[in-house]
Amino acid sequence: MKYEVVVIGGGTWGCSTAYHLARMKRSVAVIERGYVPYGQSGHTSAIIRQFYVNPATARMARMSLEFFRHFSEYTGYNAFFKQTGMLAISDDVDALRRTVDVMKSEGIKCKIIDKDEANLLEPSMTVASDEVVAYEPDAGFANPVATAVGFSRAAEALGARIYQGTEVLSIEAKSSSWSVRTNSGEFDCEKLVVAAGTNTPRLLSQLGMRLPVFFLPFPVCYFMRPEGTNSAQRVIFDTVNNYYSKPEGDQILLGAMHSEMSYGETHDFALPENMRWSSCDPDFTGRVSYDTASAYSAGLAARFPEMSSARICRDFMPYIDITPDWEPIIDNASSFGFPSLYLGCGSSGHGFKLSPMAGRLLAELVEYGESRSMDTSAYSLSRKALKNEQSEN
Numbered sequence: 001m002k003y004e005v006v007v008i009g010g011g012t013w014g015c016s017t018a019y020h021l022a023r024m025k026r027s028v029a030v031i032e033r034g035y036v037p038y039g040q041s042g043h044t045s046a047i048i049r050q051f052y053v054n055p056a057t058a059r060m061a062r063m064s065l066e067f068f069r070h071f072s073e074y075t076g077y078n079a080f081f082k083q084t085g086m087l088a089i090s091d092d093v094d095a096l097r098r099t100v101d102v103m104k105s106e107g108i109k110c111k112i113i114d115k116d117e118a119n120l121l122e123p124s125m126t127v128a129s130d131e132v133v134a135y136e137p138d139a140g141f142a143n144p145v146a147t148a149v150g151f152s153r154a155a156e157a158l159g160a161r162i163y164q165g166t167e168v169l170s171i172e173a174k175s176s177s178w179s180v181r182t183n184s185g186e187f188d189c190e191k192l193v194v195a196a197g198t199n200t201p202r203l204l205s206q207l208g209m210r211l212p213v214f215f216l217p218f219p220v221c222y223f224m225r226p227e228g229t230n231s232a233q234r235v236i237f238d239t240v241n242n243y244y245s246k247p248e249g250d251q252i253l254l255g256a257m258h259s260e261m262s263y264g265e266t267h268d269f270a271l272p273e274n275m276r277w278s279s280c281d282p283d284f285t286g287r288v289s290y291d292t293a294s295a296y297s298a299g300l301a302a303r304f305p306e307m308s309s310a311r312i313c314r315d316f317m318p319y320i321d322i323t324p325d326w327e328p329i330i331d332n333a334s335s336f337g338f339p340s341l342y343l344g345c346g347s348s349g350h351g352f353k354l355s356p357m358a359g360r361l362l363a364e365l366v367e368y369g370e371s372r373s374m375d376t377s378a379y380s381l382s383r384k385a386l387k388n389e390q391s392e393n
């Protein structure tokens, strides 16, 4: 089977890339070993926010949010984006202010609010005197399955082919093309995009590439709301009690909070040996320990006392693929000697909200040799934060 471009991975990044390439009239195939979306995109909390201290990521989140708002006009399918607004609570006043300043300079609505304003939005929320609250009104969440499927169906309508249940077994660089061997035959293409989530580093290790990617277990728990409570109807980013949450009907989803993900300093962030991709099983999915779930529940109760009797009802803990500076990799692999190979990986726990733009930027790289919609140097393989890791990994 011959295509101009083959995309490995039917997550939100791979399907978005295929959609944008199909719009550019490229002949494109997505190869997915499971179904769309079998990986992280099927397990994501799907929160969409622009709360980032890195101006490039704030911009990419803003442009992606704009796409989510008009998803059905662009694709013909509904991603069910729900705007709830987001409250970020921190005791690191400077860090929060820095993030709000960056967002404002990127034209994103966000402001510091006082306790009374916070309680107008979330009446039962406690705010201590040493804590500060930021409000991002345009944040919310979407349906991740509908998003990935929407991108894939829209790509198909434009002529792309989506091969589900098709596992890539090996990839081989030929003189001017790629040969992709799968469990159901061989694919030839001029350009190859790898957006295989946590499996990307292992797949590319066949080519002698050592990607600066680490794996982090990312716990998620669902709690039943106590009857008659209505707290936390917005996205909550509670860096004091170390959880984020979003409402899910009669349940509330809580997940792990890492300040480096959005507003913390990553310069001295040291990733341990056992988190290197080469030490981990990319398909690992664990369970959340009772102690961790209890810590989330205590955090939720500290912020919303009326939620103190919320009961855990389900949990899971897949890996996310992170980089040393918690920013994605969106680049071609010429620095590894493969100019017709393109990488979209290391999405560092924020790839869902960025997926509309990640796909567009990757498609532009393939089509024009550069990302035209915005500067992507913050996501290049040659950025400073990744250099040491590439030599050591």
Ligand SMILES: Cc1cc2nc3c(=O)[nH]c(=O)nc-3n(C[C@H](O)[C@H](O)[C@H](O)COP(=O)(O)OP(=O)(O)OC[C@H]3O[C@@H](n4cnc5c(N)ncnc54)[C@H](O)[C@@H]3O)c2cc1C
Pocket: 008, 009, 010, 011, 012, 013, 014, 031, 032, 033, 034, 035, 037, 038, 039, 040, 041, 042, 043, 044, 045, 046, 047, 048, 166, 167, 168, 169, 195, 196, 197, 198, 199, 200, 203, 218, 219, 220, 255, 318, 319, 320, 344, 345, 347, 348, 349, 350, 351, 352, 353, 354
């Ligand atoms: C628990 C959790 C919560 C999260 N919450 C958020 C959030 O609230 N907001 C946010 O923005 N981001 C969040 N993220 C991160 C976000 O989900 C990811 O960044 C995003 O889904 C990455 O998409 P992807 O397409 O790169 O990878 P994936 O969705 O993992 O897709 C990769 C695909 O490649 C396929 N594949 C792998 N190997 C092969 C092979 N050999 N052959 C064929 N196919 C292959 C896999 O089956 C998979 O479907 C969260 C992640 C997790 C795990």
